[in-house]
Amino acid sequence: MDEEVVTILSNYIRGRFVEHAGSEWMDVVEPATGVVFAKLPLSDSQDVGAAVEAAREAQPGWASLEIKERADWLDAIADSLEASFEEIAELESRDTGKPISLARNVDANRSVANFRFFAGLIREQESEAFEMDDATNYVVNKSVGVGALITPWNLPLYLLSWKVAPAIGMGNTVVCKPSELTPMTADLLMRVIDGVGLPAGVVNLVHGDGAGAGSPLVAHPEIDLISFTGGTSTGEKVAASAAPMFKKISLELGGKNSSIVFADCDMEKTVAGVVRSGFLNQGQVCLCGSRVLVESSVYDEFETKFVESVERMRIGDPSDDSTDLGALISKDHLQKVQGYVNLAIEEGGRVLTGGAPCLPSEFEGGNWMAPTVIAGLSPESRCSTEEIFGPVVTLHRFESEEEAVEIANGTRYGLAGSVWTSDIERGKRVSEAMETGMVWVNTWLHRDLRVPFGGVKDSGVGREGGKWSLGFFSEAMNICVKHD
Numbered sequence: 001m002d003e004e005v006v007t008i009l010s011n012y013i014r015g016r017f018v019e020h021a022g023s024e025w026m027d028v029v030e031p032a033t034g035v036v037f038a039k040l041p042l043s044d045s046q047d048v049g050a051a052v053e054a055a056r057e058a059q060p061g062w063a064s065l066e067i068k069e070r071a072d073w074l075d076a077i078a079d080s081l082e083a084s085f086e087e088i089a090e091l092e093s094r095d096t097g098k099p100i101s102l103a104r105n106v107d108a109n110r111s112v113a114n115f116r117f118f119a120g121l122i123r124e125q126e127s128e129a130f131e132m133d134d135a136t137n138y139v140v141n142k143s144v145g146v147g148a149l150i151t152p153w154n155l156p157l158y159l160l161s162w163k164v165a166p167a168i169g170m171g172n173t174v175v176c177k178p179s180e181l182t183p184m185t186a187d188l189l190m191r192v193i194d195g196v197g198l199p200a201g202v203v204n205l206v207h208g209d210g211a212g213a214g215s216p217l218v219a220h221p222e223i224d225l226i227s228f229t230g231g232t233s234t235g236e237k238v239a240a241s242a243a244p245m246f247k248k249i250s251l252e253l254g255g256k257n258s259s260i261v262f263a264d265c266d267m268e269k270t271v272a273g274v275v276r277s278g279f280l281n282q283g284q285v286c287l288c289g290s291r292v293l294v295e296s297s298v299y300d301e302f303e304t305k306f307v308e309s310v311e312r313m314r315i316g317d318p319s320d321d322s323t324d325l326g327a328l329i330s331k332d333h334l335q336k337v338q339g340y341v342n343l344a345i346e347e348g349g350r351v352l353t354g355g356a357p358c359l360p361s362e363f364e365g366g367n368w369m370a371p372t373v374i375a376g377l378s379p380e381s382r383c384s385t386e387e388i389f390g391p392v393v394t395l396h397r398f399e400s401e402e403e404a405v406e407i408a409n410g411t412r413y414g415l416a417g418s419v420w421t422s423d424i425e426r427g428k429r430v431s432e433a434m435e436t437g438m439v440w441v442n443t444w445l446h447r448d449l450r451v452p453f454g455g456v457k458d459s460g461v462g463r464e465g466g467k468w469s470l471g472f473f474s475e476a477m478n479i480c481v482k483h484d
């Protein structure tokens with residue numbers, strides 16, 4: 001590729017785009033083609049130190065603003081992001097390999113909505129007071145201090161904005177560390193923040209990999225809170241590093257989510273919903289329903305319709321409006337996902353559809369995998385209990401409601417799930433029996449920003465979303481005033 005069109009990224013510290021301390025760089029690769037289109041600084045602990053110092057110095061001044069003033073800043077960022085809507089979608093699609101329609105409808109939309117939503121929510125916050133016979137207890141929500149915000153590659157700006165908005169809204173200052181695989185929209189957010197003139201040091205960004213930048217950021221003694229979204233094994237390391245310093249921590253980790261299909265469901269709508277839940281973003285969403293449990297009496301009908309529907313999805317050029325499925329994030333990830341399909345065959349599974357897709361030559365350097373459906377596996381097999389995080393769905397039969405719940409709960413994860421039935425009481429009953437943080441009945445990824453978001457078991461610790469985000473990004477203080 002022509003060197004002239006390669007974008008050179010830099011860190012954003014103390015309100016300025018600055019060079020990193022070291023001399024190491026990393027290529028940013030387009031997943032659909034394998035073309036290098038940007039270079040990212042591989043920052044180290046010195047860069048992290050400078051960013052944390054800037055955030056620390058800015059924090060008292062930022063926290064002293066009225067809530068309304070901080071809400072106005074969030075709205076200004078939302079306005080400016082909205083003006084860059086198409087650029088967000090194009091960068092996100094190019095950087096992640098996801099279809100442009102998805103990047104518009106989900107990533108660009110939500111990034112703007114996150115800032116708008118939290119601006120409104122912090123404005124509406126009401127102060128709490130508890131009366132005693134002889135005293136009044138006031139609750140004051142104070143800022144925590146300096147936050148480390150660490151995000152993965154699947155929903156880059158969607159998740160970064162989900163953390164930055166409530167964090168700074170509650171008076172904290174932050175250092176962001178996006179995934180080194182998808183840095184482009186984090187850079188765009190810094191340009192937006194710079195453009196609106198947010199006070200220097202309130203939001204800082206350090207590019208780099210987990211070992212060089214993420215790990216020193218988490219371990220930095222001046223970091224007071226950590227909001228981490230990523231894999232469960234990385235979450236373990238983050239938790240271990242943060243625990244001895246008693247940092248406030250929120251972990252949104254991996255998932256292996258079940259979609260439970262009962263015989264009384266609306267079959268057409270269910271097939272469409274379960275296909276979407278299995279394959280959105282090439283199956284690279286922590287909430288994806290990658291194990292589908294189907295009541296025996298309708299299993300054969302469901303299997304046939306499901307496979308037909310999966311085979312109708314259009315895979316190819318992410319920049320084409322009609323594309324349903326794009327490329328996987330990296331060569332390593334593609335290899336991991338293919339490894340799981342091989343494992344499924346060793347474990348006795350039958351591949352009903354899948355294999356390498358046929359694409360034009362311009363995409364031959366990309367990371368492509370056709371959507372894959374596997375039947376015949378035991379629900380305890382590795383392929384149906386471990387997080388694959390790719391376009392691979394396993395189908396399983398169940399005979400009773402109890403068995404469905406038992407299979408659904410038979411993994412180390414507990415993030416999300418969906419239940420498909422015309423009996424709403426059963427939908428709610430089964431949902432409540434599931435060991436998971438979120439369940440949708442007759443829908444999937446139908447998000448209301450006010451609701452709690454997070455998982456149980458190995459899917460994480462804590463809740464974000466709505467008032468739960470405001471709670472996490474603040475310290476509730478009690479002041480008890482004795483009456484005369």
Ligand code: NDP
Pocket residue numbers: 150151152153154155177178179180181208209210211213214215216218229230231232234235237238252253254255285286387389415455459460
């Ligand atoms: P990783 O855990 O590999 O990385 C997440 C982030 O952590 C990246 O920015 C990464 O940097 C950084 N990191 C890596 N090592 C360390 C370390 N030792 N200390 C601090 N930071 C570190 O996840 P992926 O990026 O591969 O994302 C996929 C995972 O994210 C899946 O498991 C998915 O389920 C989960 N996820 C969970 C969600 C949820 O809300 N529960 C939502 C979306 C995804 P680098 O990229 O440089 O390694």
